[in-house]
Amino acid sequence: MLKQHVVVVGAGAFGGWTALSLLRSGARVTLVDAWGPGNSRASSGGETRILRATYKDRIYTDLVARALPLWLENEQRWGIKLFHQTGVLWMADENDALERAAAAHMRDAGLPFEELSAAEAARRYPQINFDGIRWALRETHAGFLLARRACAAVLESFRAEGGTYIQAAAEPGAIERGALKEIKLSDGSALVADQYVFACGPWLGKLFPDVIGERIKPTRQDVFFFGTPAGDARFTEESLGVWLDYGTRAWYGIAGNESRGFKIANDTRGPAFDPTNGDRTPDTSALKAAREYVAFRFPALRDAPLVESRVCQYEQTADSHFIIDRHPRAQNVWLAGGGSGHGFKFGPALGEWISQMVLGRRPVEPTFSFARF
Numbered sequence: 399m400l401k402q403h404v405v406v407v408g409a410g411a412f413g414g415w416t417a418l419s420l421l422r423s424g425a426r427v428t429l430v431d432a433w434g435p436g437n438s439r440a441s442s443g444g445e446t447r448i449l450r451a452t453y454k455d456r457i458y459t460d461l462v463a464r465a466l467p468l469w470l471e472n473e474q475r476w477g478i479k480l481f482h483q484t485g486v487l488w489m490a491d492e493n494d495a496l497e498r499a500a501a502a503h504m505r506d507a508g509l510p511f512e513e514l515s516a517a518e519a520a521r522r523y524p525q526i527n528f529d530g531i532r533w534a535l536r537e538t539h540a541g542f543l544l545a546r547r548a549c550a551a552v553l554e555s556f557r558a559e560g561g562t563y564i565q566a567a568a569e570p571g572a573i574e575r576g577a578l579k580e581i582k583l584s585d586g587s588a589l590v591a592d593q594y595v596f597a598c599g600p601w602l603g604k605l606f607p608d609v610i611g612e613r614i615k616p617t618r619q620d621v622f623f624f625g626t627p628a629g630d631a632r633f634t635e636e637s638l639g640v641w642l643d644y645g646t647r648a649w650y651g652i653a654g655n656e657s658r659g660f661k662i663a664n665d666t667r668g669p670a671f672d673p674t675n676g677d678r679t680p681d682t683s684a685l686k687a688a689r690e691y692v693a694f695r696f697p698a699l700r701d702a703p704l705v706e707s708r709v710c711q712y713e714q715t716a717d718s719h720f721i722i723d724r725h726p727r728a729q730n731v732w733l734a735g736g737g738s739g740h741g742f743k744f745g746p747a748l749g750e751w752i753s754q755m756v757l758g759r760r761p762v763e764p765t766f767s768f769a770r771f
């Protein structure tokens with residue numbers, strides 16, 4: 399039987415894993431990306447992403463329970479370390495609905511975690527000022543992933559397993575009689591396939607203005623890396639790792655962070671941002687806020703120097719749920735994106751889901767469908 403040919407546009411966390419999963423499911427797959435996997439404009443760019451299962455909505459806890467073994471399996475297959483299981487420490491204040499809901503989901507899903515009183519947390523983490531914190535939840539299964547490196551590893555594996563990769567900008571061609579005829583590439587050529595998956599992250603709204611448009615809004619997010627005192631063992635992956643101060647505040651970070659510095663960012667959605675030409679110079683007021691927070695919560699880092707920074711963008715939907723659905727007017731087109739600041743960790747599990755949907759082996763998940771809008 400002739401293999402189905404699927405073109406996937408976008409080699410980030412969503413598209414890369416979808417392409418690999420389609421290939422492993424028996425399809426012929428061509429993957430296209432304008433600037434390469436995990437490039438500096440992409441939402442999957444940068445060094446690290448948190449893997450955690452603390453969610454109010456059960457669907458995400460279950461997706462992490464599926465994604466984690468897939469990360470570990472592929473890591474082993476490729477012989478590279480992509481997941482750092484440092485544990486993830488959640489500092490909960492009086493707004494702890496998220497941590498409470500998530501504890502029940504994780505218990506059900508069999509994902510291990512500990513609940514610590516504020517006094518116990520303070521004993522274990524003397525480098526943190528726990529003022530205002532009522533209790534802490536520590537996900538022991540969780541940690542952080544290497545982002546850019548993982549996207550590159552997925553592409554490398556995709557090519558080694560027989561996939562075709564083209565570096566070009568793609569544009570959907572005409573839709574005729576309920577199907578997309580072709581996609582046009584920036585080198586003037588066209589690609590014709592049985593099905594097409596567009597996993598273009600923050601660019602999806604521009605590519606499909608009528609169907610996606612403002613449903614995915616790219617927002618500017620500043621990330622800072624502070625230098626810790628020389629030889630100080632309190633801010634390593636082993637002694638602290640991933641932490642979140644979530645509830646009234648929305649700060650998170652990664653200590654150690656592959657020696658790049660003490661990573662810190664605010665999860666509050668920033669202003670609208672153009673992923674292609676947006677100015678990625680760090681924002682001084684965002685830096686000031688990060689410094690103030692660090693001085694309060696991690697007093698030993700009060701005067702820590704800024705050693706690096708980066709500006710990324712979330713591709714935000716109104717309800718923070720992803721969009722994974724068929725194009726309403728083209729039955730051979732699938733749209734996948736809207737990671738909304740939390741999509742990376744799910745890559746392998748979403749890749750599996752999307753490939754099954756494309757191959758007609760799984761229905762569209764209502765939480766991620768257009769029908770919800």
Ligand SMILES: Cc1cc2nc3c(=O)[nH]c(=O)nc-3n(C[C@H](O)[C@H](O)[C@H](O)COP(=O)(O)OP(=O)(O)OC[C@H]3O[C@@H](n4cnc5c(N)ncnc54)[C@H](O)[C@@H]3O)c2cc1C
Binds near residue numbers: 442
């Ligand atoms: C600062 C920051 C922190 C985050 N923290 C976390 C975290 O801790 N944990 C977590 O799980 N998630 C996190 N996320 C979210 C996560 O990184 C994203 O949801 C995820 O990476 C999105 O992947 P994507 O494949 O949809 O998009 P992208 O990675 O942007 O991939 C889209 C790809 O499409 C390509 N492309 C676009 N248009 C075209 C075109 N016309 N032709 C060809 N190619 C095209 C681009 O070059 C790009 O490579 C964070 C995001 C940011 C920005």
